[in-house]
Amino acid sequence: MQADASPPRRILVTGASKGIGRAVAVRLARHGHDLTVHYGGDEAGARETLGDVIANGGTGQIVGFDVRDGEKARAELEALIADGGPYWGVVANAGITRDNTFAAIEPRDWQDVTRVTLDGFYNVVQPLIMPMVRARKGGRIVAMASVSGVIGNRGQVNYSAAKAGLIGAAKALAVELASRKITVNAVAPGLINTGMAEGVHPEVMNAIPMKRVGEVNEVASLVDFLFGEEAGYITRQVIGVNGGIA
Numbered sequence: 001m002q003a004d005a006s007p008p009r010r011i012l013v014t015g016a017s018k019g020i021g022r023a024v025a026v027r028l029a030r031h032g033h034d035l036t037v038h039y040g041g042d043e044a045g046a047r048e049t050l051g052d053v054i055a056n057g058g059t060g061q062i063v064g065f066d067v068r069d070g071e072k073a074r075a076e077l078e079a080l081i082a083d084g085g086p087y088w089g090v091v092a093n094a095g096i097t098r099d100n101t102f103a104a105i106e107p108r109d110w111q112d113v114t115r116v117t118l119d120g121f122y123n124v125v126q127p128l129i130m131p132m133v134r135a136r137k138g139g140r141i142v143a144m145a146s147v148s149g150v151i152g153n154r155g156q157v158n159y160s161a162a163k164a165g166l167i168g169a170a171k172a173l174a175v176e177l178a179s180r181k182i183t184v185n186a187v188a189p190g191l192i193n194t195g196m197a198e199g200v201h202p203e204v205m206n207a208i209p210m211k212r213v214g215e216v217n218e219v220a221s222l223v224d225f226l227f228g229e230e231a232g233y234i235t236r237q238v239i240g241v242n243g244g245i246a
Contacts, residue, residue, distance in 0.1 A: 006031060006227075006228060006229050008031065008032040008033050008034060008059075009033050009034070009088035009089060010033070010034045010036070010084060010085065010086070010087050010088050010089075011028055011033050011034070011035055011036070011087065011088060011089040011090065011091070011140075011227070012035075012036040012038060012077075012080075012087050012089070012090045012091070012124070012128070013025045013028070013035060013036070013037060013038060013090075013091040013093060014038040014067060014090075014091065014092055014093050014094040014120070014124055015038065015039070015040065015067075015093040015094030015095060015144075016035075016037045016038055016039065016046065016049050016093065017037070017039040017040075017042035017043075017044075017045030017046040017048075017049055018042065018045045018049075018194070019192075019194035019216060020093060020144065020189065020192060020194060020216050020219050020220065021038075021049075021091070021093040021094070021144075022045070022048075022049045022052070022216070023216035023217055023219065023220035024091050024093065024219070024220045024223045024224075025037055025049055025052075025053055025058075025060075026049070026052045026053055026056050026058075026220070027217070027220040027221065027223070027224045028058065028223070028224060028227060029052070029053040029054075029056040029057055029058025029060070030056050030057055030058070030224075031057075031058075031227075032057050032058060032059075033058050033059075033089075034058065034059045034060055034084070035050075035053045035058050035059070035060035036060060036061055036062075036063055036080060036087075037049045037050050037053065037060055037061070037062045037063070038062070038063050038064070038065075038067075038094070038124075039062065039063075039064045040064070040065075040066055040067065040094060041064075043062070043064055046062040046064065047062060049062075050062050061080075063076055063080060067094045067116060067119070067120030067123055067124055068112075068115045068116060068119050068120060068123070069123070070119070070122070070123040073123040073124055073127070074123070074127045077124070077127045077128060078127060081127075081128075081131050085131075085135075086128070086131035086132050086134070086135045087128050087131070087132060087139075088132065088135070088137060088138075088139050088140065089139055089140040089141065089142075089227055090124065090125055090128055090140075090141050090142075091142045091144065091223060092120065092121045092124055092125055092141070092142070092143045092144060092166075093144040094116060094117075094120050094124075095113075095116055095117050095120075095144065095146075095162075095163075096112060096113055096116050097113065097156070097159050098110075098112060098113050098158060098159075099155045099156055099159065100155060101154075101155055102157040105157065105158055109158060110158045113158040113159055113162050114158060114161060114162045114165070116162075117162035117163060117165070117166055118162055118165050118166060118169070121143060121166055121169055122169075125141060125173075129177075132180075132182060133177075133180050133182070138180070138181035138182055138183075138232070139177075139180075139181070139182040139183075140182070140183055140226060140227045140231075141170070141173065141177075141182065141183065141184040141185075142184075142185055142186070142187055142223050142226055142227075143166050143167070143169065143170040143184070143185070143186045143187070144186075144187055144189070145163045145166050145167050145170070145186040145187065145188040145238065146159065146160075146163040146188055146189060146190075147188050147189065147190040147191075147240060147242045147245055147246050148160040148163050149162070149163025149164040149165075149166060149167050149188060150163075150164075150167070150188050150238065150240065150246050151245075151246045152164075163188075166186065167186045167188070167238055170184050170185065170186040170236075170238075171184075171186075171236050171238075174235045174236035175236065178235055178236075181232070183226070183231065183232065183234060183235035184235055184236065185226055185234060185235060185236070185237045185238070185239065186237070186238045186239070187219065187222055187223060187226070187238075187239055187241065188238055188239065188240045188241070188242070188246075189214060189219050189240075189241045189242065190208065190214060190240065190241065190242025190243055190245050190246070191204065191205075191208065191213045191214065191242070191243070191245075192213060192214045192215070192216060192218075192219060192241075193213045193214065193215050193216065194216060207245060208242070208243045208244065208245050209243060209244035209245065210243035210244055211243075212243065213243075214241055214242070214243060218241055219241050222239060222241055226239075
């Protein structure tokens, strides 16, 4: 937990029903923040996350929608803002994988991966920006990228393309919002101990200098730092949590 005394703030975490998203929401809750726990299909998981948020000193609510559906996302987010005020922070964490060699990737697998990551970033973050700016209280935006978007991974051309695009979007948005004291950064995890990391091939593990997978709390602690007062001058960065693989 950080040593700063930042006041409780309103934060949205997408894809927070499990894995990194849940860990991030729970870590931020330790500061007493008001967390909106987003889920795509796992409502039960989102409710578990909300329980952990409250148990760790935060407050919050859950919201469910497909991040690919721009109209639904905007309607839900505008209703939340109307009810509880603008968001100070957002973690764009929702993502999926559909791994295969490029020659074997089906059109739907390309579209689903890129739409969840890139359309999802636009559909969630864009409706929050102007209310955040008008509040004149600064803010934090973190895009959950991946080492795949930095170095490219075999069998993940769709995922690498989506995450590389997300990094570009975060860097450009950081320039637009810097004068408003809103920071925008990308966090790029490597292989993390979640459902996405199951069945890892031994040669992949051997490529990691630290010879182990990362833990969700190691990613969440970085996001927590970026949301703190001491990180107010850090923006437009891509920060890896990857055991030295890149």
